[in-house]
Amino acid sequence: MPLQEDHYREFAPPKALRPFVRVIWTYRAANPSTTIQRVVPDGCPELGFDLGAPYEEQGDDGVFRLQPCVLFAGQLTRPLVMRSTGPTEMVAVRFEPDGARDFLGHSLTEATDRRLDMIGRLAGFNPPAGDPEGQASAFVAWLEDERRRARWSLDHDVRAAVEAGEAERRTPVRDAHERRALQRRFADRVGVPPRLLRSIFRFRRVFDHAARPQSVVESWLAAGLEAGYFDQPQMARDFRRFLGCTATEWAREQHELARAIASQDRSDVANLQALERRQS
Known part of the structure; x- marks a missing residue:
């Protein structure tokens, strides 16, 4: 076994969670580099649980501070600069762009460009260390309980607008009143305006291409x-x-x-x- 272990895995959510959750992922690095890493917006909020050493995040003042070991990351509209502090092991839920509203319980605008401490919310949740499948299964079971308890639902007009933005399709023509109402609902459920989300999707397509070694x-x-x-x-x-x-x-x-x-x-x-x- 190599000394530098670096494992990333993705798990598809079950059918009941699929409208809200895009993917569940795990990551483990026994000896990660402490080089600064830039995390760019991808249009999806995330819920992360750190089983290893937490990351440090650079604030607007340039100072690096430890992130909470359990956090909800809302929409990013600017880069997030981080660095590891030791052996890393984490499991995270990547929500659909509009899929976290009922989980969070309030407007996603309140989480935009913020990392919210979720330690109290996930008290007693203990995913098994060293077991990616077990970690993903534990998160699925916990999310299923949350979904049933809070009766998660979608705004189908907002979802249609999200999908149109991701696919670079035109949206239906609406009068001014309908357009403003949808924009308010969109911001509430996504955290950013439709035009900005489209820009994020567009940039990610280029960035992901640029990140390929070739x-x-x-x-x-x-x-x-x-x-x-x-x-x-x-x-x-x-x-x-x-x-x-x-x-x-x-x-x-x-x-x-x-x-x-x-x-x-x-x-x-x-x-x-x-x-x-x-x-x-």
């Missing part, structure tokens, strides 16, 4: 045009807006992260080899 700048631009950007300056503005840096600066950070991990791996191997020589 991508080069030229292919990013092609992906941007395909995603609906008019030109490179427009895409560059969204990189600044949602990532907090330019595409070139982000690529350099990823190179430094990969180099740090590789260096850490080489150090671990060297230490292991030295130990083996001493033992022999």
Whole structure:
């Protein structure tokens, strides 16, 4: 077994939770890099449970502070800068963009760009350490109880608008009164306006493409045009807006992260080899 364990897994929700939950995921890293990581908006709120060392989050003042070990993360409209503090193990629920309203119990606008402490809400919830399947199953059982108790429901007009935004489809024409009413309901259930959510979806399509190891700048631009950007300056503005840096600066950070991990791996191997020589 390698010294640098790094495992990410996704689990599909059961049918009853599928309208509200997009995916349940687990992550474990025995020796994570402490290099700064940027988390960009993806349009989905999340509920996370840390079984390992909690992450530190950089505040507006530049200071890093520990996140709660159980938190609800609302919509992001700007980058989230974090770093690990030790061995990581966590399980999280990624809700649909409009799927967390009844779970949270109040408007999603109150959670936008915030991480809400959920320790009290999940008191007594203990997912099994070292068991991704068991962690996902435990979360499913807990969420099912929450869904039945609070009778979760959807606003179908809001869901249709979310799906249209994600698929880059036009929405039905409405008069001014209907449009304003839907915008209020949309903000309540999603946490951001429809136009901003569309921008987030568009940026994520390009960002996810750029994150692939084989991508080069030229292919990013092609992906941007395909995603609906008019030109490179427009895409560059969204990189600044949602990532907090330019595409070139982000690529350099990823190179430094990969180099740090590789260096850490080489150090671990060297230490292991030295130990083996001493033992022999």
